[in-house]
Amino acid sequence: MLNPVNDLDMVNLNEYINASSLFIKEYFSNHEPFVDLIVTSPPYWDMKEYGDVKEQTGFGQEYEAYLADIRKIFEGVHHISKDSATMFVIVDTMKRDGKMVRLPDDIARELESIGWIHQDTIIWDKGKTLPWSRKGQMRNVFEYVLMFTKENSTIYKYYIDRIKTTEQLKEWWIDYPERYSPQGKVPDNIWEFYIPTQGSWGSKKKFGEEEFRHACPFPPEMMARLILLSTDENDVVFDPFAGTGVFLATAEKMNRRYLGFDTNPDYKKVFEVVTKQLIEEKWVEIDTYYKYQERLKTILEESIYKLRVLKYPKAVVKRLRNENKKNVDLVPNDFGLIIAIEKELPENEVVLKNKTTGKIDYYFVWNDSETLERARAQINNIVSKAPFTKYGLITNINVITIDGLIEFKHTLPTNLSLYSNGNTSDEHSKVELDKIILLLQSDGLESAFDKDVPPVISNISIKYSDYEMLPAEKYEKKGYSKENDQLKLILK
The missing domain is CATH 3.40.50.150 (Vaccinia Virus protein VP39)
Known part of the structure; x- marks a missing residue:
């Protein structure tokens, strides 16, 4: 052959x-x-x-x-x-x-x-x-x-x-x-x-x-x-x-x-x-x-990472509030501010498969010093479980008072992005940390709350214009609809 x-x-x-x-x-x-x-x-x-x-x-x-x-x-x-x-x-x-x-x-x-x-x-x-x-x-x-x-x-x-x-x-x-x-x-x-x-x-x-x-x-x-x-x-x-x-x-x-x-x-x-x-x-x-x-x-990878970082503390607050509604013995909800600071990821850190991994320091500013330790324990318990363990983030959780924030504010960035009224997907404005602390001390941040969710400030900036070009399908719930009702009337 x-x-x-x-x-x-x-x-x-x-x-x-x-x-x-x-x-x-x-x-x-x-x-x-x-x-x-x-x-x-x-x-x-x-x-x-x-x-x-x-x-x-x-x-x-x-x-x-x-x-x-x-x-x-x-x-x-x-x-x-x-x-x-x-x-x-x-x-x-x-x-x-x-x-x-x-x-x-x-x-x-x-x-x-x-x-x-x-x-x-x-x-x-x-x-x-x-x-x-x-x-x-x-x-x-x-x-x-x-x-x-x-x-x-x-x-x-x-x-x-x-x-x-x-x-x-x-x-x-x-x-x-x-x-x-x-x-x-x-x-x-x-x-x-x-x-x-x-x-x-x-x-x-x-x-x-x-x-x-x-x-x-x-x-x-x-x-x-x-x-x-x-x-x-x-x-x-x-x-x-x-x-x-x-x-x-x-x-x-x-x-x-x-x-x-x-x-x-x-x-x-x-x-x-x-x-x-x-x-x-x-x-x-x-x-x-x-x-x-x-x-x-x-664009998607960067946006999902930032959105996860900024949503994470808001979701923690909501989970805490829901738990407290069911159990009156838990601490009251007395947040004043949340700070999310992105840190450099160590070179030897293992990147989680199919997830964006970042290192974030979170500061939950708690207004009531008497219940601070209980709040700290409860928040740490919440973040140790799903879904917070699935965000792909390496987190350092700090629950502190306003006085505690003032003590080490010099370690934080001075110019930050503000996310208010519960919206963590579109930056509201740039703010200076010192001014935020003054507003916090005088209850001047109340207007930035939404359904008791405190404002978030961060060195991470994201605006809707950063990711608006990403395509998104309109969600349509399958099943019975008004159109079915109309058809039923026609066929009656």
């Missing part, structure tokens, strides 16, 4: 090879594992002929023979994949003889028998596709994206922070910053990536309709997300059913090395002449999206 990879440059790669993936293991029998990511869509069983090529996997085969080919191909893929490799197999169900063929399940079983571990299933909402609707079947607009890793592997690459998004934030995220990851939201497992229509890339005049249609089986935006999720620059990506090579061309734009196999020489020509240029034209839009997301995530 002629080996098409004999002269392959394994350092630079970027090769599309016209050969059958059935013999991957034989082709690379003398190679160490080198593949980092596989994204592919196997030919569907007995469904489509992919050009005038003999002995195609799927077309004209018995189902068991088809699955045997799938098994052999992915044994070869397993052989050349690193232990840290990740694989995404895009596949769909189909109907034969009036019943459903659960192809994703059958392929998953074959892969698991080889040693691939099924980690996740993503639903790819394609938006538009062939109208395969018939009796007993709705119009099909999605496919399954099955994620696999190698057996016993805990080192597979999965950079979820890279594909987190600022989209899907609810409008009340500002009030509950502790509930949101500072790096953004993890995408859900339904991905909306529509197949490009002819002319959407401005290429209708340059290429024929048939070429364009075959050049875009996968949206490059979805390929870019998978590449970001599971590879680093200069990693090797592989597609054993490369087709017209959207995955390969996208990987090349992202500074990954690619290798593709396909038996159809016409697809390789389309890849070289059509697909690469289409991806080149599309890339500015894709690259701009991810750069913009990174900018938004930087």
Whole structure:
């Protein structure tokens, strides 16, 4: 058997090879594992002929023979994949003889028998596709994206922070910053990536309709997300059913090395002449999206950190008041002021996973010296439990009197930001510490209270204008609504 990879440059790669993936293991029998990511869509069983090529996997085969080919191909893929490799197999169900063929399940079983571990299933909402609707079947607009890793592997690459998004934030995220990851939201497992229509890339005049249609089986935006999720620059990506090579061309734009196999020489020509240029034209839009997301995530991370720091003491006060309503033996609520001072985080401090971590000194100014110790004990008990332990903050809690504040005011910053009337998400004004202390002594801070929540002053400044560009979905409560009442009246 002629080996098409004999002269392959394994350092630079970027090769599309016209050969059958059935013999991957034989082709690379003398190679160490080198593949980092596989994204592919196997030919569907007995469904489509992919050009005038003999002995195609799927077309004209018995189902068991088809699955045997799938098994052999992915044994070869397993052989050349690193232990840290990740694989995404895009596949769909189909109907034969009036019943459903659960192809994703059958392929998953074959892969698991080889040693691939099924980690996740993503639903790819394609938006538009062939109208395969018939009796007993709705119009099909999605496919399954099955994620696999190698057996016993805990080192597979999965950079979820890279594909987190600022989209899907609810409008009340500002009030509950502790509930949101500072790096953004993890995408859900339904991905909306529509197949490009002819002319959407401005290429209708340059290429024929048939070429364009075959050049875009996968949206490059979805390929870019998978590449970001599971590879680093200069990693090797592989597609054993490369087709017209959207995955390969996208990987090349992202500074990954690619290798593709396909038996159809016409697809390789389309890849070289059509697909690469289409991806080149599309890339500015894709690259701009991810750069913009990174900018938004930087704003989100900084904003969530500041909002958490400033909400924390307000939430402590509210918890204390609620506890005191239930137990008359607890100390009365007699706050005058809260001070939140950000400190430098020690270099050896462990940063908590998926949380912004900061070091904050809090000063709760307590007006009643007789109940000071009881207040201090109660507040320290409150902050030792959830949700305060989940804010991702290293805190130093001080419950002091006004006289105590005056004693060491020289250790605090002099110019601070004021947050009044219970609003800790939008700075009210800049203030001087000495003036605040004078107002505190003369009860001049009463106008800054809201429902007995004392004003907060801090060396942390945040204004609504700092984060207003972050998108937020309007929250709509699901369930019964006034519209249901109106409909009921109409139908009555």
